[in-house]
Amino acid sequence: MLKYYFDRLALLLVNQNNILNNESKLGGAVLAFGGAILFSTKAVLVKVAYRYEIDTASLLMLRMLFALPLFLAIGIYYGQKHKSDVGILRARKWPLLIYGLMGYYIASFLDMEGLQYIDASLERIIIFIYPTIVVILSYLWLKERINISQTISIVVCYTGIIIAYRGNVQIGDPQQILTGSLYVLGSAFTYSVYLVGSQQMVAKVNSRLYNSVAMCIAATAIIIHNALTNGFNLFDFPTEIYWIALVISTLSTVIPSFMIVEGIRILGANSSSIIGTIGPISTIILASIFLGEQINSTQWIGTFIVIGGVLYLMMAKTKTKSVETTSVDIKKA
Numbered sequence: 001m002l003k004y005y006f007d008r009l010a011l012l013l014v015n016q017n018n019i020l021n022n023e024s025k026l027g028g029a030v031l032a033f034g035g036a037i038l039f040s041t042k043a044v045l046v047k048v049a050y051r052y053e054i055d056t057a058s059l060l061m062l063r064m065l066f067a068l069p070l071f072l073a074i075g076i077y078y079g080q081k082h083k084s085d086v087g088i089l090r091a092r093k094w095p096l097l098i099y100g101l102m103g104y105y106i107a108s109f110l111d112m113e114g115l116q117y118i119d120a121s122l123e124r125i126i127i128f129i130y131p132t133i134v135v136i137l138s139y140l141w142l143k144e145r146i147n148i149s150q151t152i153s154i155v156v157c158y159t160g161i162i163i164a165y166r167g168n169v170q171i172g173d174p175q176q177i178l179t180g181s182l183y184v185l186g187s188a189f190t191y192s193v194y195l196v197g198s199q200q201m202v203a204k205v206n207s208r209l210y211n212s213v214a215m216c217i218a219a220t221a222i223i224i225h226n227a228l229t230n231g232f233n234l235f236d237f238p239t240e241i242y243w244i245a246l247v248i249s250t251l252s253t254v255i256p257s258f259m260i261v262e263g264i265r266i267l268g269a270n271s272s273s274i275i276g277t278i279g280p281i282s283t284i285i286l287a288s289i290f291l292g293e294q295i296n297s298t299q300w301i302g303t304f305i306v307i308g309g310v311l312y313l314m315m316a317k318t319k320t321k322s323v324e325t326t327s328v329d330i331k332k333a
Helices: 002-050 056-081 083-091 093-114 120-127 130-142 148-169 174-202 207-230 239-267 269-275 278-290 297-332
Strands: none
Touching: 002 056, 002 120, 002 239, 002 269, 002 278, 056 083, 056 093, 056 207, 056 239, 083 093, 083 207, 093 120, 093 174, 093 207, 120 148, 120 174, 120 278, 120 297, 130 148, 130 174, 130 297, 148 174, 148 297, 174 207, 207 239, 269 297, 278 297
16 A cells, blocks of 8 residues: 555656656747847847948947946856856966957957848848858867768758848849858858857856856957947937847847857757757848848748758757767666
């Protein structure tokens, strides 16, 4: 009789644990999905800001000035908690400086400059291929072998980009689209350099601390850039510009970055990345609603081909990790 009740109690506890796990995973999925949607609003908001005749450097500076206090506070908080990590970052100050400039200054500037020439929908598709650039850079830089799945993904993604690009050329100025596309492609490349270069440092220090310090480095560079090009002319813009910059810095930058980090913690990087493929579609829909951008069938085909290529890359990573985990478990047994 006692055994029966203990068995029932154990079953109840297991079921309760499964329910909590499922709720936690649902919460992680909601965070990853919401973060991707919020990130996707940035390109649309930047395009809206350009209607008020603001230049890229000034808009980027306003965005960073609103975001900087938040990242400073985060950096100080995690610096106090991980004092040994601060010492590591000081010892690696030059690589940290380079990666901070690449990831959040140069990449951000090129991306926003590109949006002066191309639609938000095309910008998001080009940016979205950065995982394939990471694969190529990892091969060239870290000598990591490119497998057949990664090769297929790269070919599929760049085929999709060519198709989407041709679709834009059909309805826009070819020279402007080429210029904007090259800017945004440069942004995807420099951000990929930041990711690949940061791998070894993030493995040794707290990721939030590293990210905050890199953001502060970039903000300082942007302030210097704007001072050299425009002086400190920050108060002559329409009121709408300041609201847009505030929304970009918080709703499209800081908040989604933490939502996605938490989603990764709950679901893992690959599952979160797969959910994040909603980003380009979200940008296209938002750009259509708020900017009046029109997308033809050729652009849609290119979009879905790129998304399919990135999804294939993420799923291949998940499968590889599963096989590696199984092999470790067999060796342990």
